[in-house]
Amino acid sequence: MDWHVADGDPDxxxxxxxxxxxxxxxxxxxTATGSWAVTLDRLTQAQxxxxxxxxxxxxxETALGMAAEWRAANDGSAAxxx
Numbered sequence: 001m002d003w004h005v006a007d008g009d010p011d012x013x014x015x016x017x018x019x020x021x022x023x024x025x026x027x028x029x030x031t032a033t034g035s036w037a038v039t040l041d042r043l044t045q046a047q048x049x050x051x052x053x054x055x056x057x058x059x060x061e062t063a064l065g066m067a068a069e070w071r072a073a074n075d076g077s078a079a080x081x082x
Contacts, residue, residue: 001076036063
């Protein structure tokens with residue numbers, strides 16, 4: 001399933017991606033300490049079920065890479081796991 005940028009900008013301090021079925025979101029944002037938080041939030045209604053995950057990483061490049069991996073791993077197929 002496709003993902004699109006729902007809010008923010010990958011070149012700025014926060015970006016949010018939404019899955020095409022609107023049942024999952026991935027957010028990468030800069031924290032107050034200068035590190036980056038990456039969050040996956042998948043709704044109960046998602047065909048593969050509910051999931052929530054949050055990781056903190058040291059920089060934007062790592063955060064954007066992790067966000068890309070999580071989007072690929074949560075593309076809407078029933079076998080996906082958070």
